[in-house]
Amino acid sequence: MNLLVLWIFSGAVIGIHGLLELSDLGVCDHRWTSAYAHDASGYPLAGSVSDLQTHILQGYKVQVQFSTSEWLTTFPVDEFTFRGRTICSSSMWFFSDNGTQIDTDAEWLPTLVCTNGEVSRLNYTTATWARPVGNNELQVNNEIRWYTKPTQCDSKPVYSQFVDGSKSYGSMAKLLRLAKWSELRANMRDRGFSFLLQNQKIYNNELVTAQSLNHVSLRYTPNAVKFNMEPFYSWLSVWSSNGRRDVSRWFLENTTLYSHNNDFVSLDWYGDQCWRRVYSTDRDGQATYGSLDELIQMVKLGHRVRVHFDGFNLKANGIRVVGDLVVAQTVEEYARRDNYPDYEAPFFNTRARVVYRLVHSSGVVKTYKYFLDNFALSESNERSKFAIDWMVDTRPWTKVYRTDASGQVTFGSIRDLEDAVAEGASVRLSIEQDELAGQFLTEADNIRTSFVNGEVYAQALKHVSDQKLQSVDEYILQSNIFRWSLMVSSGGVVAMNARRLASKIHLYDAISPTTNVTWFKNA
Numbered sequence: 001m002n003l004l005v006l007w008i009f010s011g012a013v014i015g016i017h018g019l020l021e022l023s024d025l026g027v028c029d030h031r032w033t034s035a036y037a038h039d040a041s042g043y044p045l046a047g048s049v050s051d052l053q054t055h056i057l058q059g060y061k062v063q064v065q066f067s068t069s070e071w072l073t074t075f076p077v078d079e080f081t082f083r084g085r086t087i088c089s090s091s092m093w094f095f096s097d098n099g100t101q102i103d104t105d106a107e108w109l110p111t112l113v114c115t116n117g118e119v120s121r122l123n124y125t126t127a128t129w130a131r132p133v134g135n136n137e138l139q140v141n142n143e144i145r146w147y148t149k150p151t152q153c154d155s156k157p158v159y160s161q162f163v164d165g166s167k168s169y170g171s172m173a174k175l176l177r178l179a180k181w182s183e184l185r186a187n188m189r190d191r192g193f194s195f196l197l198q199n200q201k202i203y204n205n206e207l208v209t210a211q212s213l214n215h216v217s218l219r220y221t222p223n224a225v226k227f228n229m230e231p232f233y234s235w236l237s238v239w240s241s242n243g244r245r246d247v248s249r250w251f252l253e254n255t256t257l258y259s260h261n262n263d264f265v266s267l268d269w270y271g272d273q274c275w276r277r278v279y280s281t282d283r284d285g286q287a288t289y290g291s292l293d294e295l296i297q298m299v300k301l302g303h304r305v306r307v308h309f310d311g312f313n314l315k316a317n318g319i320r321v322v323g324d325l326v327v328a329q330t331v332e333e334y335a336r337r338d339n340y341p342d343y344e345a346p347f348f349n350t351r352a353r354v355v356y357r358l359v360h361s362s363g364v365v366k367t368y369k370y371f372l373d374n375f376a377l378s379e380s381n382e383r384s385k386f387a388i389d390w391m392v393d394t395r396p397w398t399k400v401y402r403t404d405a406s407g408q409v410t411f412g413s414i415r416d417l418e419d420a421v422a423e424g425a426s427v428r429l430s431i432e433q434d435e436l437a438g439q440f441l442t443e444a445d446n447i448r449t450s451f452v453n454g455e456v457y458a459q460a461l462k463h464v465s466d467q468k469l470q471s472v473d474e475y476i477l478q479s480n481i482f483r484w485s486l487m488v489s490s491g492g493v494v495a496m497n498a499r500r501l502a503s504k505i506h507l508y509d510a511i512s513p514t515t516n517v518t519w520f521k522n523a
């Protein structure tokens with residue numbers, strides 16, 4: 001109770017400042033602003049760690065930036081641990097490369113950054129199921145900078161619940177609205193842990209359940225956190241508005257189940273108010289709201305996209321626009337049990353299953369579920385039709401740079417791209433490889449400016465292999481599915497690494513010959 005009173009009070013005080021600051025600008029027009037910068041020993045250089053903490057506790061988006069002797073990198077971070085005066089945050093989304101291309105036998109490089117200046121990296125290969133895990137400290141030069149951007153007009157959670165799932169603050173109706181059409185974040189205020197939610201599933205228009213998936217286990221050190229070594233494991237979590245949480249943990253060394261349990265937690269929910277529904281269809285693909293043209297225009301201008309159907313709200317990781325068909329590929333989801341109203345409805349299966357989907361603007365949703373521990377297809381459904389809502393991130397996404405099929409710059413300059421990296425911007429990419437295949441849009445999981453050759457590189461890692469059907473305007477996932485990962489350069493080179501998910505066999509490293517690449521930023 002004490003805690004609650006305290007945060008409502010401090011929230012109110014901060015809220016007044018927050019509102020004053022934000023009132024000059026719409027919350028969605030806010031630029032990435034450096035909240036805190038410090039050197040590699042944790043010495044503060046600009047801003048303050050408490051500003052950063054306040055922002056995180058108010059549901060802000062965060063990007064981290066640092067440099068080594070070879071490059072300056074910027075990337076979004078998904079989870080935050082508070083330990084004393086130190087904040088640590090991590091991203092899973094780095095593949096090892098040789099400076100210009102992803103390595104043939106790429107290593108995953110989950111990266112943990114702390115405000116005490118420590119940057120640690122795990123490494124484990126993508127090439128086999130059984131693999132040793134390496135643990136390294138990364139030598140960072142100069143400074144580490146934390147950029148933030150608000151997601152709400154006010155500083156309070158949309159909804160807060162006690163451990164037993166009863167309401168302690170806010171509006172469930174508002175949480176339901178944001179869960180349906182937006183992106184959520186959450187704080188476990190009593191544990192000092194904040195995180196992004198990759199997806200939502202709403203049951204019966206009354207229970208919000210949301211998954212947070214990109215975590216590697218951490219251990220406490222006297223004044224920060226480090227990757228946990230004994231054992232190394234990754235964990236999946238699903239959080240519900242009735243207080244339930246389910247956590248499934250997997251050994252990194254062999255992708256076998258470490259442990260799986262559920263409990264009750266109190267939680268503060270935040271919702272990003274900068275999402276707008278632009279198009280809805282009924283289950284036959286007939287428009288019921290907005291226009292397909294507007295959706296296509298927004299997609300082609302670089303905006304992020306989410307889809308809502310059957311109670312699910314999923315992020316479009318890759319988007320194809322082919323003529324007047326939009327196909328969203330979603331890859332950040334794990335299967336729920338779905339036996340609502342049983343309390344386990346949102347829980348993971350004992351053998352957790354990865355869910356990939358192809359959501360078509362024609363109303364067709366193709367769903368594929370794979371066992372996490374061997375990537376065997378467990379279940380697929382290519383026939384489902386749903387009423388679908390399409391939402392876009394209304395923040396100003398601007399085109400900054402474009403190269404044509406011969407690598408010539410046809411818009412902007414490399415300087416503009418370097419500025420995007422330097423100012424902590426989010427970056428998205430449009431790839432046009434073949435006129436018939438249309439345009440493919442994706443997000444950069446990390447971007448960097450190389451000090452070695454002055455080029456800018458983006459890694460885009462979240463795609464699996466789909467293919468167009470001959471007979472109809474629809475896509476399916478290939479039967480022996482592979483992950484394809486891009487490293488795109490400002491020189492116009494699109495390098496692709498492809499590896500099967502079940503056998504782990506390397507398929508190819510390819511340089512796409514004639515590709516137009518457009519870079520968009522949200523500064």
Ligand SMILES: *[C@@H]1O[C@H](CO)[C@@H](O)[C@H](O)[C@H]1NC(C)=O
Nearest residue numbers: 097098099100101102103509
């Ligand atoms: C990275 O590897 C590719 C493929 O082997 C090669 O063409 C390229 O020159 C390498 N880049 C560097 C910086 O070594």
Ligand SMILES: *[C@@H]1O[C@H](CO)[C@@H](O)[C@H](O)[C@H]1NC(C)=O
Nearest residue numbers: 096107122123133134135136
């Ligand atoms: C992985 O970690 C090991 C052990 O710390 C280290 O020797 C190796 O260079 C690392 N590999 C990569 C790609 O970082």
Ligand SMILES: *[C@@H]1O[C@H](CO)[C@@H](O)[C@H](O)[C@H]1NC(C)=O
Nearest residue numbers: 231232251252253254255256
């Ligand atoms: C997987 O790795 C963990 C951690 O090293 C180990 O304890 C466990 O026995 C391994 N499981 C199998 C099936 O090899």
Ligand SMILES: *[C@@H]1O[C@H](CO)[C@@H](O)[C@H](O)[C@H]1NC(C)=O
Nearest residue numbers: 404405432433434435514516
């Ligand atoms: C690349 O861009 C040019 C000029 O905008 C266009 O004519 C061409 O069709 C594009 N190529 C592909 C593969 O889409």
